[in-house]
Amino acid sequence: MKIFEKFKNLGESLKKTKQELSNKISSIFGAGKIDAADIEKIEEALVLSDISYKTAEELIESVKKRLAKNKDLTADIIKQALKDEVGDKISVKFPEIKDGNDKNIFIIVGVNGVGKTTTVGKLGKYYADRGKKVIIAACDTFRAAGKEQIEVWGQRTGIEVVSGKENQDPASVAHDAVQKFKEKDYNILLIDTAGRLHNKKHLMEELAKIKRVISKSYGSEPDEIFIVIDAGLGQNSLVQVEQFKEIVNITGVIVTKLDGSAKGGIIIDIISRMNLPVRFIGTGESPEDISEFSPEIFKDNLL
Ligand SMILES: Nc1nc2c(ncn2[C@@H]2O[C@H](COP(=O)(O)OP(=O)(O)OP(=O)(O)O)[C@@H](O)[C@H]2O)c(=O)[nH]1
Numbered sequence: 001m002k003i004f005e006k007f008k009n010l011g012e013s014l015k016k017t018k019q020e021l022s023n024k025i026s027s028i029f030g031a032g033k034i035d036a037a038d039i040e041k042i043e044e045a046l047v048l049s050d051i052s053y054k055t056a057e058e059l060i061e062s063v064k065k066r067l068a069k070n071k072d073l074t075a076d077i078i079k080q081a082l083k084d085e086v087g088d089k090i091s092v093k094f095p096e097i098k099d100g101n102d103k104n105i106f107i108i109v110g111v112n113g114v115g116k117t118t119t120v121g122k123l124g125k126y127y128a129d130r131g132k133k134v135i136i137a138a139c140d141t142f143r144a145a146g147k148e149q150i151e152v153w154g155q156r157t158g159i160e161v162v163s164g165k166e167n168q169d170p171a172s173v174a175h176d177a178v179q180k181f182k183e184k185d186y187n188i189l190l191i192d193t194a195g196r197l198h199n200k201k202h203l204m205e206e207l208a209k210i211k212r213v214i215s216k217s218y219g220s221e222p223d224e225i226f227i228v229i230d231a232g233l234g235q236n237s238l239v240q241v242e243q244f245k246e247i248v249n250i251t252g253v254i255v256t257k258l259d260g261s262a263k264g265g266i267i268i269d270i271i272s273r274m275n276l277p278v279r280f281i282g283t284g285e286s287p288e289d290i291s292e293f294s295p296e297i298f299k300d301n302l303l
C-alpha cells in the first residue's frame with residue numbers, strides 16, 4: 001500500500017495544531033537574541049496544544065539540554081529541537097496491531113459522543129477496502145438512534161450489521177454476533193458499544209460483561225479493545241483512558257475530530273504517559289476520513 005494512502009489525512013488534520021504551536025513559538029521569540037533560559041517561555045504554547053504540564057516540562061528540560069551549547073539560538077532551531085524531543089518521546093515500540101489473522105475481533109469503547117459509531121463505520125470501510133470481510137455488531141442497544149446510526153453506516157459502506165432489539169442486553173447481541181462471525185467466513189468483527197461515563201459504575205460493569213461474554217463465545221480474548229477519545233476534549237481524555245483501563249484491558253487508542261482541533265498534543269501524553277499505541281486518527285465525518293497513525297508523520301507535522 002502506498003504510504004500517502006495509509007496516512008492520507010494525518011498531516012492535513014494536524015494543520016491547526018501546527019499553525020497555532022508554530023506561530024506561538026515564533027511570536028514568543030520574535031527577532032531578538034534568544035538564550036537558553038528563554039526556552040522556558042514555550043511552556044504555555046505546549047500546554048495550549050494539550051500537552052500536559054508534566055510532559056511540557058520534560059520536553060523543555062530536554063530541549064534546554066540539547067541546545068545548551070548553542071550560542072546562536074533562533075525560533076527555528078528551538079522548534080527543530082522540540083520536534084526531535086517529541087519524536088523521542090513517541091517512538092515507543094508497540095506490538096503490531098492485531099488485524100492480520102484470519103479472524104480478529106475489535107471492541108470499540110469510550111465516553112458519550114466521542115465518535116465511536118462513526119469510527120466503527122469508517123473502520124469497516126477501511127478493512128473492507130483492504131480485502132477483509134467485515135461484520136459489525138451494534139451493541140449500543142441503549143439509544144434507539146444508536147442502532148439506526150450504525151445500520152445507516154452499514155448501508156453506506158455495504159457492511160453487514162448484526163443488531164438486537166432496543167434495550168436488549170448488549171452482551172447478548174455481542175454473543176450472537178460472535179457466533180455468526182465464527183460460523184461464516186468473516187475476517188473482522190467490529191463491536192460498537194454505547195457511550196458510558198467512566199464514573200457510572202453499572203455501565204462500566206456492563207462493559208466488563210460484554211467483554212467477558214465475547215471472550216467466552218470467541219474462545220479467547222478479543223484481539224483489540226480500542227478506546228476512542230475526542231481530540232477536542234483535551235487532558236480530560238487521559239482520565240477517561242485511566243478509568244476504562246481499570247475495567248477492560250485497553251490495547252490501543254483512536255483519536256477522533258483531530259480535523260477541527262488545535263489540540264493534537266494530547267497524542268504525546270497518550271503514548272508517553274499512558275503507554276498505549278495510537279492506532280487510528282479520525283479526520284472528518286465521511287467514510288474515508290480515517291488514517292493510520294504514524295509517529296514520524298505526527299512529529300514532522302506537529303511543528
Ligand atoms: N469532524 C469530525 N467529526 C467526527 C469525527 N468522528 C465523529 N465525528 C462526529 O461526532 C459526532 C458524534 O459521533 P458518534 O459516532 O455518534 O459518537 P459516539 O461515540 O458513537 O456517540 P454515543 O454512541 O452517543 O456515545 C457525530 O456528529 C460525528 O459525525 C471526526 O473524526 N471528525
Ligand SMILES: [Mg+2]
Nearest residue numbers: 116117140146
Ligand atoms: Mg455511538
